[in-house]
Amino acid sequence: MTDKDSNILEQTRLEKLHRLRGAGIEPYPARSQVTHSTTSAMDQFLALENGTETGAEVEKAIVTLAGRLRSMRPMGKISFAHLEDGYGRLQIFLRVNDIGQEQMDLFSHELDLGDFIQVTGYIFRTKTGEATLYVQSFILLAKSILPLPPAKDEVVDGEIVRHATLTDPEVRYRQRYADLAVNPDTRRIFQLRAETVRALRRFLDQRDFIEVETPILQPIYGGAAARPFVTHHNQLKQDLFLRISFELYLKRLLVGGFERVYEIGRDFRNEGVSFKHNPEFTQLEYYQAYADYLKIMEQTEQMVAFVAQEVLGTTLVKFDGHEIELAPPWKRVEMRQGILDATGIDIHLHRDAASLKQALEARGIKHNPNATRGKLIDGLLSEYLEPTFIQPTFVYNYPRDISPLAKSMPGDPQTVERFEGYIGGMELCNAFTELNDPLDQEARFLEMGREYAADDEESNPLDEDYLRAMSYGMPPNGGFGMGVDRLVMLLAGVHSIREVILFPHLRNRDEA
RNA sequence: GGGCGAGUAGCUCAAUGGCAGAGCAGUGGCCUUUUAAGCCAUUUGUUGAGAGUUCGAUCCUCUCCUCGCUCACCA
Incomplete structure (x- = not known):
């Protein structure tokens, strides 16, 4: 790749990586302590929520999950983002009051879309009702240097509408990992x-x-x-x-x-x-x-x-x-009958290749002159019958x-x-x-x-x-x-x- | 292998034979319930590669590369 070192986006991310290392933060730690997936954490939350009668406090079950940052919405002293793991997505919420200015700056300035992080906290509902992880602490698990193809989506009437998404077949096939990473389909x-x-x-x-x-x-x-x-x-x-x-x-x-x-x-x-x-x-x-x-x-x-x-x-x-x-x-189609119906040729009346070729020529059906009887028949099958078998x-x-x-x-x-x-x-x-x-x-x-x-x-x-x-x-x-x-x-x-x-x-x- | 179409910023796409643009992403700033967050500012180009025509080519011509569609091949 010739643009490897000229790409400013990669350079920016590499600089972030070096800054992290300089601050004593390992961008690729060997271990994580995941307790839940997005779906198991959500299931637990829903069970707690449903088990609680009106007025009662939903118990704050602490969970630790890990995944890839798929969207970030930093808003100064708070920040929203979506985390995606192998099971699904969950919104996370960070507040400077809870994690401190240093962590807040780290999140907003040194992390990028595509980074893997581990988050610990409890699930609550935002004003709009979306179940969201209230983050008490987070660590970086793996820094992403190369930006994934952007794949933004929104939910309209329950339907996921994707906006910018990776569609180029060449990139999708050659870099299937990127295709898989951004295209749930x-x-x-x-x-x-x-x-x-x-x-x-x-x-x-x-x-x-x-x-x-x-x-x-x-x-x-x-x-x-x-x-x-x-x-x-x-x-x-x-x-x-x-x-x-x-x-x-x-x-x-x-x-x-x-x-x-x-x-x-x-x-x-x-x-x-x-x-x-x-x-x-x-x-x-x-x-x-x-x-x-x-x-x-x-x-x-x-x-x-x-x-x-x-x-x-x-x-x-x-x-x-x-x-x-x-x-x-x-549906069952006997080959002789199927070809007879489609072309008017009864292969039983043409017992050798020469005879069958004559019949084909009489009807102006093109064929390979060197083909055997079987190959001629197979050609008729592919040409006249196969496309009709929906x-x-x-x-x-x-x-x-x-x-x-x-x-x-x-x-x-x-x-x-x-x-x-x-x-x-x-x-x-x-x-x-x-x-x-x-x-x-x-x-x-x-x-x-x-x-x-x-x-x-x-x-x-x-x-x-x-x-x-x-x-x-x-x-x-x-x-x-x-x-x-x-x-x-x-x-x-x-x-x-x-x-x-x-x-x-x-x-x-x-x-x- | 043949035919047709496509290739422009990291991504999705505009544009014109005469200084190559937008949105998103990025960067800086503001922002304590956002969700395609928003607002202000700002960076980014071998226009797939090479050759030709031209005063001048991203545009026209040719060759090549890659992808898609299609045809051929595929008892």
Whole structure:
């Protein structure tokens, strides 16, 4: 930062800091003696207040709290300020009669917005009725050198109206600490995120799933079609990939005898960035022995509705200008029928890529000439169906060649038992009846190797160890994967994945 | 990677081919129930970076950087 030493605001604060040190006051003491939070102090005060009949004196319960100075209104011989801690805000009140001129000057002249202080006193009500801490003593806990972005707010008819506030997305993402410090809405999103993850765990734990952790650094990546990040182990002289999914490891555990496993963790995909894509994102995957995709479909509706109810207290969410009802049952669209309705093309009448391309060309639908049949169908899904799925919708029965890990439908080898869940025009989850036939699985891997060009980085290397595991015998099972970030977007009602990731990936900033 | 938009004081934003402004924040003063406290005074700029056109560029042109939106990519 070039303006570091030229910024007069920082210089002023540094001078204050040096003056404090010179006066024997440590601006960063190691210890504090907090007895209450803003809310617990307030709760205690309200209880005392309510327990007191008219005419009786409210007992002056002495509390010590700590927090950050968020506003200051010095008025000569008295001073008001607001203190904010991790729970909320409380107004504090200082009077020269009680704390003395020296402390009063210290408060008015040497403290700044953003400083952490500890205050001791009792709560009373001001003329305007605001419960306020009457300060008997205070100490500085941490001096703030860099001024926080100002974020003033006032209360109008019970609504908080914010005036100057930090809105620049770049600063908000790069300096998330500052965003969190001044924007309560940002803090709320990440509290909601934590509650969402807890609720997901609760849902699965109640159903006898066990949570496991599988490798992030993998010698062979797989389980999804995505370009990986590559890294290197120096000592072992071995290239490693950051995982693009958990799938192949989790299903090895079914071979090992666990019947219900899940993992919540980070996936890494070396692909484009957008409002719904971050290079690293949080994924939930679970696998359940003796379940099929229809069972998983039902469970998905229940899980999402459960989480919404736990986190928001309702299954009705607002997203992107829409009211979305998450309670079951969700709409179900069979893929063939959905595409037929939307485009007039019956994919069952076009059993190979060439035939399907002809049909697309006849209707003037643009497409990638090198795509497989499955990719063409997937393109139709993304183009014509996905944006229309605002209310929760399952699309089911997918083409086999884009689903190498899913089991074919009885009597229709070109179609697999797979579904994806869409909400708000966004893919939320993906699940299928897992393929557990090692011979079929090997054939699929080889088939994929033929259909994808050799230089197509999405074509996964053949995972022979996975085939060996399956050869020992894998119970029939249903598997499920969901983007946790997207679920949080939905519940928080925000349109960008960056709003639900604390430190989203941004381009390098050249600080030359 | 392509297209569109944006970048001006610490923050939020004005302005004009001719001395770059306001509010807030800061600093000094007044103020014993304020709360976007108020009043008086006052400080703050490589106008994102670089180059070009021009007597003169924050403004026009080009290149670059960053952010946002969007398209492509993303079984």
